[in-house]
Amino acid sequence: MVTSVSEGPKADGGEVGNVSLLGSLPRSGAAPGGTARLRVEGSPGGVVYLRDGLVVAATTPASPGPESLLLRSGRVSEDAWNAAYGAGAPTGRVGAELVARAAVGSAGLEAVCLLAISDAVFALALSGGSAGPPEPLGPGELLPHLLLEPGVPPERLRGETERRLRIAAGWQEAGITARCRPVAVRPAVESPIRADALRQSVLARANGRRTPRDIAFLLGQGLFVVMQELDHLARRGLVEVDPATAPPRDDAPTLDEGVPRLPLLPRHGAPAADRPHDPEAHPQEHQRES
């Protein structure tokens, strides 16, 4: 059955995404036994993995997976990950090794895996992906390193994604979409309020080049959470959003304006120094990410 976000409570920003993907998720009782995968077509696409009817992982370039969420956010150290990966990857036990080494608690790992699955399915639905039927996985085929044990029922995932899509529809009013590239109106400040830290971190990365997905990867945070923060920032006038789908302008000031150009080959157009450059327009452009 193909459901539609428009059947739910109306959001003020219209509709987003394509929930035909969610209609492709088999019901728990009707799913094939063993391990299966759903290939999601789209740009970018992804893969949803099922085991005994439950969703155990979902991967897409459009949102950070559990490894990125754990490592980029600093929840798990690089050394602890390398040790757990070396010991557990050949047998598909990276998660168990992380827990055994006290790098992360079992509940914490479960939460991160569930967050990553919810985020990936949300991202895939947002990009309008559609899925084929589940394909059984052979014994030699590899699964993602971190799986949710025992998995989330597809019905629950469907409900959660529909809820997220309804909220995301409201973000369109402020210009926040998956493809937007928000730019901070003023530099982020160090916030004494802990609850405000993520918002300031998002603001600090909004340099007009990065999409919400790029910022989510940089921070090791979920795509949905980052888009939510950007919506708040946009409504408070702290970030501006260019039209999401507009191709980059050839004449826009670039971020490498300060780089001396070597006259190796004949240059097309004016030299960099002749182009307009307003440092206020790109407050983060010279910030280096670690």
Next chain:
Amino acid sequence: MAHNPILTELRALREQVTGVMESAVATVDGLLVTADTDGGRPEVVAALAAATLGLGKRTGTEVGMGDLREVVIRCRGGYIVVYAVGRMGLLAVLADEGLDVARLHVESRPTVERLDKLLTQGSAN
């Protein structure tokens, strides 16, 4: 206003392939031509990419695996992918760990071909 077709190509590649963060076009001897950067040091990346490409070519030849397709370096925080652009240039792409490498390879082929033409035209002018 300035119109830089090489920069347009680099930006288009970033738009097309999720995960691409920065890129640079350089000569095979490591001199920067144009970069679409985000605070990095493109002239350094250009020099290192040239060395990487040369090493990849020599290694491939040494072990008898034929012509180099590309060099892919994977780090904790992402990928550095270096493509040869014709005989005189290279394209270095920096991407985060979410990159779909196979998709980049597919999407970058026509980009590399167009960059080759742009570099060749440029040097002939």
